[in-house]
Amino acid sequence: MDILNGYDIIIFDCDGVLLDSNKQKSDAFKITLKDYDNNYIEDFLDYHKNNGGISRYEKFKYFLSNILENKFEETTYKVMLKNFSKNCIELYTKVDMTEGSLKLLSSLSEKKCFIASGSDQEELIEVFKKRDLDKYFNGIFGSPTPKNEIIGNILENNIGKALMIGDSIQDYKAAFINNIDFLFVKKYSEQNEMLIKECEEKSIASVNTLLELVG
Template identity: 30%
Template structure:
């Protein structure tokens, strides 16, 4: 049976909206007051590990860079402070080139579109609502649930065959989530060295052509 594109699974930051730099700067601000080499290590870790939750990044920074593991309450407080620094900035940032037009066209064409992010789910839904784009996505899913778990749940709920679905992301965690669940993958911009032969685009302007190459 021929493959037929039925559903698209999108990461959010760096794929739909241009929010990587504001989020990196928020991590720098969160750790200001610590030595610059610590701040740089935190910012670099954030940039190179897109797609995982801020909680995991905060825990990693304190455990591995500062040598001071946090209690659960401290993790919660650091996460709250990060949210205060970043939410409005993500609401205000520009679209990734081509993303807005592509999403509206894909919805018009009847494709199922899901967004799966490392952002806390309540915060993700708030940002989408404030940007006025909630209705573009049939499901909006975030942390703490891992992306492969979200994908499996969506495949089952919507009775989708993985071969008819594509994940569009900008991080190795996105690539790994697609590989783990049997989805095709397209990379968008970022600083990641994806495995050889991965389709990688600078933005979303060529996304339709890349999908056509997979399904024609």
């Protein structure tokens, strides 16, 4: 756990970092949009995978306004959000944790740990309570608040050196905006090649799984 030495605050992304849920979340989007033409769905899934960490609120707006090129309809938008929420709660209840995540969380009692996710905050809190995982965190935060704002709020209310652990470009950008260090978890990322290149160019630390952080 040498990488974590010197940090007082550890901020985790959720999907692909704590939960092995990236693929299943893509499936949840696909199910939610099943009544649309497959070409539109595939375009959206490409957008979704290239923009991990951005909330569903922004992604569904993008689908309606940019991919369908329709006038934004509030009713359709709300139905999408409701259906996707139902699919996600089922997903989060069943999905496996990532390799080493539970062991790592159990070892971090002397640090302040938080979740800063693009997933819906109320869903995350509900699911983490059901899975008895909320006890490991000082706060669980998600959308609709943007991730960079979540991190900013955490830093404003907690004193100490902070590290963001994530698996997407958006996670990295949110850490950069808030002037804190970033650690890339590679194994479950849908942006693997993109972030590996970024990490190599900027000497950013990375691990394959969280198990490498457990002493």
